[in-house]
Amino acid sequence: MPELPEAETIARGLGDRITGHRVHRVRIHRDEVVDPMTPRAFKKRLTGRIVQRVERRAKWIIARLDDGQRWITQLRMTGRFIWSPPAPLRGEPHLSVSLLFEDPNHQGAGVVRFYDVRRFGRMSILDSEAWSELDASLGPEPLSDRFTAETLERLLAASGAPLRNLLLDQQRIAGLGNVYANEACFIARVDPRRPASTIGCAEVQRLHGAIREVLSNAISRRGTSFSDYRDIGGGEGEFQNELAVYGRADEACPVCATPIHRVVLAGRAAFFCPTCQS
Ligand code: ZN
Numbered sequence: 618m619p620e621l622p623e624a625e626t627i628a629r630g631l632g633d634r635i636t637g638h639r640v641h642r643v644r645i646h647r648d649e650v651v652d653p654m655t656p657r658a659f660k661k662r663l664t665g666r667i668v669q670r671v672e673r674r675a676k677w678i679i680a681r682l683d684d685g686q687r688w689i690t691q692l693r694m695t696g697r698f699i700w701s702p703p704a705p706l707r708g709e710p711h712l713s714v715s716l717l718f719e720d721p722n723h724q725g726a727g728v729v730r731f732y733d734v735r736r737f738g739r740m741s742i743l744d745s746e747a748w749s750e751l752d753a754s755l756g757p758e759p760l761s762d763r764f765t766a767e768t769l770e771r772l773l774a775a776s777g778a779p780l781r782n783l784l785l786d787q788q789r790i791a792g793l794g795n796v797y798a799n800e801a802c803f804i805a806r807v808d809p810r811r812p813a814s815t816i817g818c819a820e821v822q823r824l825h826g827a828i829r830e831v832l833s834n835a836i837s838r839r840g841t842s843f844s845d846y847r848d849i850g851g852g853e854g855e856f857q858n859e860l861a862v863y864g865r866a867d868e869a870c871p872v873c874a875t876p877i878h879r880v881v882l883a884g885r886a887a888f889f890c891p892t893c894q895s
């Protein structure tokens with residue numbers, strides 16, 4: 618499931634391709650992708666607009682449009698954007714949306730296609746008020762200056778939930794998912810099952826650094842590809858080769874060789890080294 622580094626990689630790739638380009642035509646192949654908007658309203662508000670900038674917030678891909686609206690996409694489990702030069706559609710069973718872009722100089726036109734095997738991905742068009750509401754509902758960006766060790770300390774102190782669960786709460790910290798939350802706990806040498814409020818001062822410092830380190834490294838490796846995630850050129854990320862604990866139950870800890878434990882917290886697997894993480 619795409620998390621912050623994968624969404625960032627996709628946003629940068631899309632930005633390189635469609636910034637300054639006009640949305641010439643929108644085709645919706647599965648209506649639920651724009652729910653609760655109607656396909657007709659979605660197409661009307663997006664067609665003809667010029668993309669001024671593509672950015673990321675939490676796990677959302679955000680395209681700012683020339684009339685102040687934002688075209689936003691949540692990839693969820695298996696959503697994937699692919700850019701290509703204009704080409705006719707072949708049989709494409711998982712295609713949800715296709716958008717034809719043209720640049721004002723009539724050069725470099727391209728098609729952006731959104732594929733989604735599991736169909737949980739969603740798109741919408743938001744005016745600035747609706748965007749502000751969504752933005753305000755999300756926690757701080759972990760790679761921003763706003764996210765300090767003091768911010769993290771306050772978040773942890775206020776929660777008795779297991780640390781790993783708190784790290785997944787998008788209203789507290791934006792963009793972390795299960796892969797990077799588990800990896801950050803390993804780097805910080807903290808047991809992900811511990812109640813968040815019991816994490817000590819030195820541990821908070823380590824965890825803050827670990828969250829930023831793992832996300833930055835994953836962005837530089839273009840994300841983690843297990844099965845579905847691809848960048849907009851169809852390429853895989855490389856960070857799956859560098860995971861220390863996530864998905865590695867019973868394999869040797871890269872630091873001490875103790876077998877990695879897997880437990881289920883709030884319905885989702887957590888992975889940790891029982892020797893290194895206390
Ligand atoms: Zn270990």
